[in-house]
Ligand SMILES: Cc1ncc(COP(=O)(O)OP(=O)(O)O)c(N)n1
Ligand SMILES: Cc1nc(C(=O)O)sc1CCOP(=O)(O)O
């Protein structure tokens with residue numbers, strides 16, 4: 449069984465529409481740089497569907513498996529079950545936490561996006577393993593993202609005694625990643641900071657250094 453808090457440290461999310469280079473090369477570089485978890489998020493204009501989506505998921509999952517990086521699928525529960533992914537991530541507009549937990553089983557990782565204490569409590573009750581909280585900073589990557597709210601909810605949940613693993617998401621860069629850990633998150637999830645970097649390897653390495661150093665100071 450993996451240590452989920454450790455796995456969430458440097459959480460890279462990507463699909464073909466986020467990459468300038470070949471997605472498999474970007475993922476391989478990111479793994480060499482030290483990412484700890486990967487989410488396949490094939491979404492947006494020009495995204496693959498059907499068998500092309502399945503093929504890309506399988507290719508990226510194979511790379512993750514070779515390097516012991518857990519593979520999470522965004523939104524598409526049927527795909528996750530079909531390829532025996534390590535888990536799924538869902539938001540408040542997706543299938544309910546209860547339904548998804550029943551579909552994937554007790555042993556898979558279930559991440560849920562939450563925007564309030566109420567949503568967090570419901571998600572925990574229904575079987576979530578970690579929270580994605582954002583957007584922490586402004587982002588252009590998700591067209592329907594909510595307005596950015598900094599780290600306020602992360603801080604509030606921790607102050608109220610919430611011990612569920614948390615990742616911040618949205619506009620996170622090498623420069624601001626440490627502030628998300630300082631607020632109480634276990635890790636950072638990023639798309640652009642790695643997928644569009646000149647060197648995904650160097651970007652992942654710098655993020656990892658920043659997150660792990662800050663985590664050592666905080667603990
Ligand atoms: C780690 C993580 N946190 C939040 C999200 C966003 O999920 P959601 O609100 O369902 O939006 P989409 O990603 O589906 O557009 C995420 N994917 N991962
Ligand atoms: C997928 C996603 N979810 C968000 C949320 O707020 O829930 S923000 C976001 C996009 C993150 O991309 P980038 O690292 O390029 O800003």
Ligand SMILES: [Mg+2]
Nearest residue numbers: 523538539542
């Ligand atoms: Mg979703």
